Amino acid sequence: MIDTHAHIYAREFDQDRDDVIQRARLSGIEKILMPNIDPDSITPMLATESSYPDICYAMMGLHPCHVDDNYQQNLKTIEHWFEQRDFIAVGEIGIDLYWDQTYKKEQEIAFITQLRLAKNKQRPVVIHTRDSIQETLALLQKEQDGSLQGVFHCFGGTLDEAQQITDLGFHLGLGGVTTFKNGGMDKVVPHLDLNHIILETDCPYLAPVPHRGKRNEPAYTQLVAERIAVLKACTPEEVDRLTTHNAETLFRLSK
Template identity: 70%
Template sequence: MIDSHAHIYASEFDQDRDEVVSRALAQGIEQILLPNIDLDSIAPMLATEAAYPQVCRSMMGLHPCYVDSNITQTLAEIEAWFDRHNFIAVGEIGIDLYWDKTYRTEQQMAFVTQLNWAKQRDLPVVIHTRDSIEETLTLLRQEQDGQLRGVFHCFGGSVAEAQAINELGFHLGLGGVSTFKNGGMDQVIPHLDMNYVILETDCPYLAPVPHRGKRNEPAYTQLVAQRVAELRETDVADIDRITTHNAKTLFKL
């Protein structure tokens, strides 16, 4: 199994990172993929990858919540890293209008810029959307020339939104929200095209039931897989096999 989106380089794991990785391996999580968020997260992310080279693989990108008026300089610094290290994806990128719409234009520019990096480097993109699905899809349709591929991480949308994402050739990342009673995903997951589904935790955030509200960790990918299997009336081994294959193919692992 692969946790396709985990921030285990975050300070929340500084006291027990070894144990967190060990628990993941014990649960059959063979790889943990690390999305970058800003300039400050690069050093701890790369240090975590170096500490667990058989398990962790890193991505490079600028999260929309860290876009500000200094965006041109920040993007230049982020992009320079692609010449210094081998990353598996451009991420985590996207548009987030939940907290603040101040830098909406800058977020759009940063998103399109990073989509073009992905095209130039033949890398998948890992997309974060919050209160912005239609805006994100519109930009993606404009930029999709057959070269773009990737995943809408932490998917919690409708069947129609899932189909729109799939039509663009993009995957859906299912995580802890899939297990929430009030998340609505019990009505969506049975109808998803499993050829476009991968698993994730987004740890330390969005821990699945029964750990909701506590720190999330990669071992809990297993709980997401179990919930998806229940909703699709199949066994966990089947979900494991399909989603692992999808993640390995998407990220060329």
């Protein structure tokens, strides 16, 4: 399995990162993909990648919740890092209107800028949305020239929204929300095509049942796969096989 979205470099793992990585390996996790969020997260993320080069892979992007008055300079930092070395994706990027809409316009500019960076670098994008799927889709539709690929991470929307996303050639990242009794995904997942799904944890956040409310970690990807298997009436092995193939293809990961 591949955990396609894990903040394993976060301070929540500073005391036991080795143990967390070991548990991930034992649970069958072959790769852990790490999205960047802002300039301050770059150093710990790259240090984690350097410490675990056979399993941890870094992305580079500016998270919408970290778009502020200094966003233009921060975008230059993101672009500078792409000039220094390669990354598996541009992410995580997007629009978040849940907490605050003060920088809505700036978030949109940052999103478009990073979509164009992805096209220039021929890399997939990892998209964060919260209370903003339609706004995000509208911008993505304008920028989609056939070359953009990526994933709407932590998907918890409707079947219609899922269809709009996959119609644009994008994947759906399913994580802990899929296991929540009140998450609504039990009505959506049965109708999704496994060829459009990749697995994720978004750790340390959104731990799946039975660990909900506690720190999440990559090993719990297995619980997400098992829940999807129940909802899709297939085996966890089939979910593992297809989602791993999807992730390897999308992020151009060697087996």
